[in-house]
Amino acid sequence: xxxxxxxxxxxxxxxxxxxxxxxxxxxxxxxxxxxxxxxxxxxxxxxxxxxxxxxxxxxxxxxxxxxxxxxxxxxxxxxxxxxxxxxxxxxxxxxxxxxxxxxxxxxxxxxxxxxxxxxxxxxxxxxxxxxxxxxxxxxxxxxxxxxxxxxxxxxxxxxxxxxxxxxxxxxxxxxxxxxxxxxxxxxxxxxxxxxxxxxxxxxxxxxxxxxxxxxxxxxxxxxxxxxxxxx
Amino acid sequence: xxxxxxxxxxxxxxxxxxxxxxxxxxxxxxxxxxxxxxxxxxxxxxxxxxxxxxxxxxxxxxxxxxxxxxxxxxxxxxxxxxxxxxxxxxxxxxxxxxxxxxxxxxxxxxxxxxxxxxxxxxxxxxxxxxxxxxxxxxxxxxxxxxxxxxxxxxxxxxxxxxxxxxxxxxxxxxxxxxxxxxxxxxxxxxxxxxxxxxxxxxxxxxxxxxxx
Numbered sequence: 001x002x003x004x005x006x007x008x009x010x011x012x013x014x015x016x017x018x019x020x021x022x023x024x025x026x027x028x029x030x031x032x033x034x035x036x037x038x039x040x041x042x043x044x045x046x047x048x049x050x051x052x053x054x055x056x057x058x059x060x061x062x063x064x065x066x067x068x069x070x071x072x073x074x075x076x077x078x079x080x081x082x083x084x085x086x087x088x089x090x091x092x093x094x095x096x097x098x099x100x101x102x103x104x105x106x107x108x109x110x111x112x113x114x115x116x117x118x119x120x121x122x123x124x125x126x127x128x129x130x131x132x133x134x135x136x137x138x139x140x141x142x143x144x145x146x147x148x149x150x151x152x153x154x155x156x157x158x159x160x161x162x163x164x165x166x167x168x169x170x171x172x173x174x175x176x177x178x179x180x181x182x183x184x185x186x187x188x189x190x191x192x193x194x195x196x197x198x199x200x201x202x203x204x205x206x207x208x209x210x211x212x213x214x215x216x217x218x219x220x221x222x223x224x225x226x227x228x229x230x231x
Numbered sequence: 232x233x234x235x236x237x238x239x240x241x242x243x244x245x246x247x248x249x250x251x252x253x254x255x256x257x258x259x260x261x262x263x264x265x266x267x268x269x270x271x272x273x274x275x276x277x278x279x280x281x282x283x284x285x286x287x288x289x290x291x292x293x294x295x296x297x298x299x300x301x302x303x304x305x306x307x308x309x310x311x312x313x314x315x316x317x318x319x320x321x322x323x324x325x326x327x328x329x330x331x332x333x334x335x336x337x338x339x340x341x342x343x344x345x346x347x348x349x350x351x352x353x354x355x356x357x358x359x360x361x362x363x364x365x366x367x368x369x370x371x372x373x374x375x376x377x378x379x380x381x382x383x384x385x386x387x388x389x390x391x392x393x394x395x396x397x398x399x400x401x402x403x404x405x406x407x408x409x410x411x412x413x414x415x416x417x418x419x420x421x422x423x424x425x426x427x428x429x430x431x432x433x434x435x436x437x438x439x440x441x442x443x
Contacts, residue, residue: 165377166381167377167378167405168402169381170380171442174441175441197383
């Protein structure tokens with residue numbers, strides 16, 4: 001009786017695989033928070049910077065905002081390997097298409113290319129991607145391609161594990177026709193709230209504003225993050 | 232031999248919130264009870280009375296939560312007769328915590344206990360999984376995930392009673408619009424020195440946001 005209790009007690013004290021740390025067996029994941037907002041004349045995108053393998057933070061300064069073309073970016077969440085591979089493939093496909101077309105590609109085209117890969121290989125992949133950018137025809141656009149391979153255009157979109165915590169904040173604070181500064185403020189505020197609550201999100205906030213004139217990138221370091229009264 | 236499909240258990244997978252203000256507390260909840268995909272009750276009041284000025288908000292398994300609330304209601308009545316005065320909120324929360332902790336393997340319910348007493352004013356206690364902790368505000372239930380960011384951003388210390396009520400209504404409304412397991416109407420209970428005031432806000436009177 002005493003031996004049985006002791007075994008049970010010991011089992012509860014230590015985790016499942018005691019022999020080696022969990023990051024030797026877990027896949028690298030950008031469990032994350034990503035966000036994109038349209039404004040008049042462009043888009044603002046943002047992401048945290050944490051990549052985890054299990055409980056270990058493999059990279060605390062990751063750049064999850066990946067350029068696909070001059071004025072088209074994608075925000076990556078899910079498996080780091082899957083999203084990097086898809087982004088590389090789409091970058092190639094879009095570059096080729098742009099040369100054939102002899103003009104800058106549409107954001108909608110980039111989004112459809114992501115969707116095509118994510119949907120075809122939906123059983124093998126774990127990737128949630130937000131495609132955002134500016135083109136001449138429709139201005140700033142945000143398209144979300146979540147796990148499973150759906151495609152839908154939204155004025156504002158959040159993704160990644162941390163996104164659940166900021167749906168309420170986003171719904172209450174987003175208003176149509178905001179300026180670029182208001183969008184930057186909204187994105188950095190939302191990301192810092194998500195990073196506060198989600199263990200898989202953290203580090204610094206990377207922001208980018210894409211418009212006709214180009215791409216402006218900035219980084220908000222840990223000590224400069226927006227603060228809230230409960231923090 | 233017939234194979235009987237196991238009945239889906241009734242869940243108040245839900246959104247509940249409680250906030251302290253100077254002089255009392257405000258509790259809020261949605262009203263949906265689901266069994267799998269079906270909504271079995273769309274007007275359930277999840278704010279349950281434990282004593283005159285102490286309420287609790289129910290979430291998780293409907294049966295478990297209701298039973299805990301009834302047991303604590305009885306125990307508090309006995310306790311308040313023994314001590315000859317109104318019980319403390321901390322006592323109510325401790326009684327809830329004792330049950331939640333002792334039977335934590337069998338139960339799956341989370342109750343937030345909030346109320347007013349003479350000694351400590353308005354107080355909110357969480358009893359998740361058998362811990363006991365006092366907090367200025369607390370959210371719970373499946374819908375709470377979606378509003379953590381909102382409550383972190385919008386909560387200010389030292390809000391007035393009306394501000395708290397508006398804060399609670401906004402939070403419940405946002406959670407209901409995002410969480411499939413929350414919906415219906417919003418119930419509000421405001422407890423202060425004078426007593427408890429119950430209020431029901433219908434679906435079409437709830438605040439709406441940009442995509443509604």
